[in-house]
Structure formats: structure tokens, C-alpha cells
Amino acid sequence: MLFQIKSYLKFLWKSENEHGVHSPFVFLLLTKCWYDKKNKAEYTVLNEYRKTLLRNTNTIEVSDFGAGSKIFKSNIRKVSAIAATAGISQKRAELLFRVVQYYQPKTILEIGTSLGLATSAMALANPKAKITTLEGCANTMSECELLLQKFNFKNVNCITAEFESYFSSLDFQLLTFDFIYFDGNHSKKATLRYFHHLLSTVSNDTVWIFDDIHWSLEMEEAWEVIKQHPKVRVTIDSFQWGFVFFRKEQVKQHFILRT
Template sequence: MFFQIKSYLHFLWHSKNEHAVHSPFVFNLLTKCFYDKKSKPEYAILKKYRNSLLANNKTIEVTDFGAGSKVFKSNTRVISKIAKTAGISPKRAELLFRITNYLQPDTILEIGTSLGLATSALSLGSRSVGMKAKIITLEGCPETAKQAQLQFQKFNFNTIRSEITEFSTYLQNCTLNTEHFSLIYFDGNHSKKATLDYFEVLLPTITNETVWIFDDIHWSPEMEEAWKIIKNHSKVTVTLDTFQWGLVFFRREQPKEHFVIRT
């Protein structure tokens, strides 16, 4: 906790808003997307999705996996408590919706479904601009994935393909040399090694318009180390640090710049 407080104070000291940004691409992203305060009808659906989980007091067996699909933790948890403590916050879900809506990705990969709170934002964001992006979401726990799948059906999110799998196993077996993902949301394993492994294995899928969103980049010293390595990678041109998230762009026409942005 002390580390995160220290990191947040450091973030506040260095963070800026759109007035300190001279990149037209980033300026437009901030003013037209991040700082868009207009109410959206999709926000009500996000709230309804969340509330349906918060009202669900069913107990399920939650299983987490280590490397090579090895189970390292299994326990029973109440769905409402998972939704309250482990899912994306309402504010972040709305921002993820806006990012998806603004950038209009046609293919999306989510690493870490949980109960699908972020997945619902990704789905609504693509659906609201008259397109339905193909969404693949990965979850290691069968029971958690099952509950998310029931939610997707209930809310008619029919462009989502839910995969129950250990993340690295799926990525190693995926045809990444021929696949591409316009947006990838990394929220499955908050360790330096896993984050960097996913980063390296998914590099063949990038295009000039790709955006990657890494969750909890200041969660721990090793996650901050992973974030620094990612920022310095030769193929990365623009990054945005919002404290909770790190956004990564690979736009070849952009000069290499790193922004620390208040949201």
C-alpha cells in the first residue's frame, strides 16, 4: 500500500492535462475521448450489467492458474463480492467504452475476462459506432468464465468469443503471425514476467493503428519495471500513463513521446 501511495504522489507531480500536450493525435484523443463528459445511453447498460452481478449472491469455485496451466489457488467466492472487488470500476468501464468507441477497433483481445465487466464496455464501445468488433476474451477459471458467458447472453453481447484457457498456452498456440488485434486489454496477470512475455509474443499482431492497454502498471515495483521496458521498446512510439492504465501505440508517423495524463 505504501508503494502505491508513493507512486500515486509521483504520478500527480508529473501528470498533465490536454493543455500540455502538443501531439495532435494525443490532444484529440484526450479532448474528444478521455475528457468527454457527455452522458451516453450505454452507461446505463454498463450500470445494469454491474448491478446484476452485485445482486448475485451465488457462490462459485474460483481457480487461478500458474505457468503451464498448473493450479496454484482455488477457493469459493460470492459472485457479488468478485464484481465489487475484482472488476473494473464504473469510471474506468465508461472510459474503456469511450476509447473503444473513439478508436473503432475491428478485432479485440482481452486477457482476463473475470465476470466480463470490462468486456461489456469493449462490446458496447464497438457496437455503438455501427460496427461489431470481433472480441476474444480469455479466462483461466471455468466457473468465472461460465458466469461471464451467462451475462453476455443475457445482455445480447453476441460478438464475444469466450475462451477458457491458461493465457500463455492460448497465445503460444494462436496463429499470431497471421492474426491481428486492433485493441488488446491486458488484465490477467499483474507480474513483470507475464506482462513482458505477453508483450513479446503479441508483437507480431500489431498494425499502425493498434492500441494496447495495460492494467495496474503501478501495482508493484516489478510492474513499474515492466512498464519502463515496454515504453523503451523500439516499436513503441507513444505511451499514455494514467496511473491505473498504460496505453501503448505503435504509430510509425509519431515521434517517440511518453505522456503522464490525469483522467
């Protein structure tokens, strides 16, 4: 916690808003999307999805996975407690909704479903998108699937699998993802593995979001490696999330911006 507080103070010192941005591409993202304060009917749906989870007193066994698909920890938790601590906030869900609505990606990959709070935001933002979401814990995914069905989100393909096993089964040369939301294993090693695994799936307009880039020193180091990769053209550090863009026509730039 102390590390994150120090990181946040550094972020506040270095960060800017739209007035310090001289990239038209990033300026439009901020003014048309990030800072859009208009209320949207979809926010009510997202809030009701969240409330349904917070009212769910069912208990499930939650499993976390280590290397080689082996469970290294499991515990019994209430669904409501998971939703209160493990999912993204309402504010973040609304921002994710706006970002997906702004870019309208056709193919979306989410790494780390949990109970689907982020999933629902993306599914609602573009009902025509094909969303693949990965979760290692079968019990958590089962609760998520039930709720996605209840809210009639039909554009989500839920896959229960340990991430490394799933990636090793794919031919990445045949895949393209327009949008990827990384919210899985928050370690430097795993984050960079996912990054390199999925680089071949990007197109010029692909957007990636990495969650918790200031979670630890390791995650900050991973973020620095990602920023320096030759394929990466523009990054935005919003403290909670790191945005990555691959647009070849953009000058390589890194921004630290408040949402």
C-alpha cells in the first residue's frame, strides 16, 4: 500500500490534463471520450449489474493459479465480497464503456474475467463486437456466465482456462484483436509474457489496456518495457490503467494523464 501511495503522489506531480496535450489523436480521445460527463442510459444497466452481484450472498470456492496450470491457493468467499473488492469500480466501468464505444472494436479479448464487471461494460458499449473473456477459476466464471445471461449479453464467449495453457493452444498468426483488456496475473513476468504472446494479433488501430500498472515495482518495470517496444507508438499512463496504441503514423510519445 505504501508503494502505491508513493507512486500515486509521483503520478499527480507529473500528470496533465487535455491542456497539456499536443497530439490531436490523444486530445480527441480525452475530450470526446475520457472527459465526457454526459449521463448515459447504459450506466444504469452497469450499476444494476454491480448491485446484483453485491446482493449475491452465495459462497463459492475461488482458485488462483500458479505456473503450469497448478492451483496454488483456493478459498471460500461470498460472491458479494468478490464483487466489492476484485472488480473495477463503477467509475472505471463507465470509462471502459466510453472507450469501447468510442473505438467500436469488432474483436475484443479480456484476460481476467472475474465476475464480469468489465466484461459487461465492453459488451454493452458495442453489442456487435465479438468478445472473448478468459478466467482461470471455474466457479467464478460460472457466476459470471449466469449474470451475463440474465442481462442478455449475447456477444460474450466465456472461456475457463489457465491463461498460459490457453495461449499455447492458439495460432496467433491467424488472430487479430482490435481491443485487449489485460486484468489477469499482475506480475512482471506474466504481463510481459502476455504482451509478447499477443503482439502478432495487433493491427494499426488496436488498443490495449493494462490494469494496475502501478500495483508494484514489478508492474512499473513491466510498463516501462512495454513503452519502449518498437511496435508501441503511443502510451498513456492514467495511473490505474496503461493505454497502448500501435498507430504507425504517430510519433512515439508517452503521456501521463488524469482521467
